[in-house]
Amino acid sequence: MPSIFRRALGPDFDRLQPELQRRFSLSSRDNLAELGTGVMTSMKRGRLAAVPVAIAGRSRRLELPGAATDVRFDLANYAYLDGFGRETFLYSRRFRFPARVARFDDTMIYSESRTTIVNYLGSHQDIAAELRLSVTDDGGLRMQGGSQRIYLGRVKLALPGALAARAEVIERWDEAANRFTISVEIDSAAGSLFAYRGWFTVNEVPMVPQDIPAGLRPDRERRGD
Template sequence: MTSIFQQALGADFDRLHPRLQRRFGISSAQSTSCIGTGVMDRIWHGPAVTLPFLRLGATRHILFPEQGSNVQFCIENYAYRDSFGRETVTFVRSFDIAPHRRRRFDATMVYSPQRSAIVDYLGTHQHYGVLLDLRVDRRGALTIRTGEQRYAGHRFPVALAGAAEVREWWDDADDCFRIEVRVTNRFLGPVFGYRGRFTTRYVDTGTAPVPAAVRPVRENPRV
């Protein structure tokens, strides 16, 4: 089984920087996970009007209202087959905002043959599904932009939806991954974002199974 990113990108997958090919090439067939740790140089949010939405999202591990700099960061990417037999990759991001305050931003991704795209289920219960558009630039970086969004199977109102752009690349000079995330809303403007760096290690999930803590509470069969 090829990775969901290989399926979504097709021949463009080979244009990714080799470090990104390894990171986004994990699949359940390989029994390998990718754990990244590092520092987010800056985490920010938009104007005060965005805070109620961020607080609500935090209850399901979708965004959060805090800001910060030099924040310790971890991202857990595990590939496994879900209860519907779909190849799935976790994107569980943890931010240590303060000594006793950790925030999470959870997602699980599957590839939809019907839509020829990755579906990104945000949060703990997979109520919120987003189609992703993937592009590889001439330097081998990966840019991910959100497309159609649905909540509990229904199209999500544009007025409430956030448009996200994620750019991830390998920094040869500093020997680390770099990431920048920006979420905006058509009416509210900038909503949330972060940027920083991390390094990775690879774990054999044949001997260390996928932790229950990174799996969603509920799985959604809709793609």
């Protein structure tokens, strides 16, 4: 089964830089994990970020880091089939501040009905957002947020445009430094939520989906893609 990113991009996948093609080819059949470390050189958070934190926050592995510079972080990517048999890409981050570690996890699936990736945030998948993928002129991967919804128990609520977040994530390969770069900007019609940029390196390690470390897969899975 191809990766969810190859399915979402179609022929454009081959326009990605080779290092990005390898990174985002990961699927459940590969029996690999991608483990990385890096530095967020700049991190910012707006006052409005308190809204999503109130919805989820630390107890749901959905912490928005505060303003800081040169923050070391770890990332881990795993591919597996979720409880509904969907190819799933898990993206786990740990931002290492002096006094604490902030965790931010999300899981992505390819939605047949929406013909794009749906990103579920946090350990209970309380927030879901469409991701529209494209390739930058220099072969980077751009992910932009689309329609969004929140789950309150079994109730699903679509977020109107005035409340929805506008997101853009770009990953590139820095050939001169031999590492990946990332930039994230999240805002809304009412103002900034958070942003960060930095760099990281990644190693592939053998790992079957059954051996994904405990506490990383979502505690709850949503079928409403």
